[in-house]
Amino acid sequence: MKRILLAALLATAASGAMAQEPSKPNVVIMLGDNVGYGDIGAYGAGEIRGMPTPRIDELASQGLRLTQYLVEPACTPSRTALMTGRYSQRVGLSTVIIGGTPNTLQPGEVTLGELFKSQGYATAAAGKWHLGASEISWPTRQGFDEYHVGVLETTDGILYRDSMQRAGMPEAAIAATEPYIWESEANGNLKKVRPYTLEYRARVEADIAKASVDFIEREAKAKQPFFMYVGFTNTHYPLHTAPEFAGKSRIGVYGDAIMELDYRSGQVLDAIKAAGVEDNTIVLWLSDNAAAPTSGPSETRAGSNGPFRGELGDALEGSIRTIGMIKWPGHIAPRASNEMVSVHDWFPTLAGIIGAKIPTDRPIDGVDQGGFFTGKQPKSNRESLLSFIGTEVAAVRWRNYRIYPKQFAPSSGNPAMYGLLGIRQEGNGFPALFNIEADPREENNVFGTSAWVIGPYLKVIGDYLKTLEKYPNPKPVNLTEFGN
Structure with missing residues (x-):
């Protein structure tokens, strides 16, 4: 059923009625991993915390900075909500996916990738996915043409080999759990390209940014509207930054990771500008959930959730209130707002902007915030x-x-x-x-x-x-x- 629906939408997009228009906006979503409300300069951190974030701050000043942006309590649930516009509970993904368990994104769900694909967009994802490693859940089976520098699950799998060796587990069992970096082939199949080791952890963020830049440059030259989903891995533990960022901050490895994340975000922003499509590109910079300043490993305890109590994994305000901003030149006036917006809202909002139809055969928990974002109405459409x-x-x-x-x-x-x-x-x-x-x-x-x-x-x-x-x-x- 899902394939039939997608084929019909693609056929409609290819018809004259839905022919591509030069004004159709490109969309780039950058998603930080476990970045807290108090970790970014535009939200009260930056230089005062010894880890300036000039590129993300600049983006915040050019668009709408949301100070009451709410997510779900952990990685998989928030990414589920972002991709489907639905409470993760409805999708069966309300807990963090752990490799080897059966929970995975099902083929019947409709994702952002499929929305954009239905409107003739070139679509790509890079970096962290964390919605399941089963083939039915791959980005290339969920509406994305390409997947690069793929972290299908999560970064903490890097640590499994060492702990399993200490526990005396057989090599075959260790190898079965070893994380890999994946790349898509032309037919959408994924192939392993290298083990995701602690050594490669220091390079992965740069490679995610480069793959994103390459896609943006290529599609801008092709004059095709594009959707790029950038799943950064900082600041998820274990932290291991590129050598040029080691010691860059004044607060240790966590601050170094924030500063590298800021730099890599800047590389993506520079690519959009250099490609000549800045004025016709919507950029979102989001965090999936809060930092873990008291429960995480010592290296992540420099994270901050600002004035709010709570952290990654619980349901207090500090867990679900984090970073969210959107820039759309000429359409969204630069400003800050404390109106309530949730991660679920991007799905119907972006669908409205690009003219995609959202499913009517299931509850969609997001609300269309297009009128609020563009200033046509003063208030958000969400209050709970x-x-x-x-x-x-x-x-x-x-x-x-x-x-x-x-x-x-x-x-x-x-x-x-x-x-x-x-x-x-x-x-x-x-x-x-x-x-x-x-x-x-x-x-x-x-x-x-x-x-x-x-x-x-x-x-x-x-x-x-x-x-x-x-x-x-x-x-x-x-x-x-x-x-x-």
Whole structure:
């Protein structure tokens, strides 16, 4: 069914009614990995934290900088939401994919790659994918013509060989889990081109940028509209930067990685300008989720989620509020906005811009923000968002309030261990409620004085539950519950 739908859309795109127009904008999405709200200069970091980010800051000054950009709590869920416009729970990918497990992006999902392909775009992805290593999930089976410097899963697989050797595992078992870098062939098949080792970790970011630059240069010369998805790997552990960035920052390897990420982003931006397509190219720079300043390895603990409490993996504000900006010269006025936008919104928004039809046979949780972005309306079309941990609705954001169906025990330490993922309490049937604008650290439960918020909260939950009657969620992978 998916192939039939895509073929029909491609045929329509090839017809006179959908003939390519010179004004059709190119789109480039750059995605940082575990970059926190407090890690980029335009969001209050930069020079003051010993790691300037001039190129990303420049991009932020030229477009719309979102200060209330919300994502999902971890890598795979956020990338799922970006690619499909749907809550990761609906796609069966609400937990991080681990190699060897059966959860993977299914062929029935419609991705950004397929939206752009339906409108006659050349499409390519480079770098981190993390939506499944099965063939049905490959970027080249999900709407992308090309995939370069492919990190199908995630960077921490680099560490498996050493730990498995120490555990005395046989070489065959070690080899089966060894990560590789992949490249696509003309028929869309992927081939291994080199092991993804700690040594190559220092080169991968440069190669991702180069592959992206090469695609942009080629397609700009071909006068074909293009969509380029750039999945950078910094600042995911283990961190190992190119030699020219070692010691570049004043705060150690994490700052070095941020500065290399900024430089590589600049290389992509320079390629767009040099190709003469800057005025007709939409550029997004996003982070998939928050940093891990207290729970990650020591090398990543210099990450910051700004004024917000929480981090990668939990459902507090600091986990899901991160970096988001969009530049579209002549269409989006440079400015900053605290209106609510979520990662799910890019799917319908970009579809609206390029004239693609979004699926009507499933819930789409994103909302079209085109009117807000271009200044045709003053407000965002979003005022709420659900956050999932596994199978649960772990938090609800409604306007400036954050609501937790199960109360958590506040902790001065790692909230992922001692908060939502650790000590959770029923609260005698009452949720915990925080006013994020007044209390970004979520330290003052205001349920007693603001219980009126429960009305909107129950409506948000109720609207979501109603969709499940017709479109039930698939059963997610669970590595701790077995049997019937």
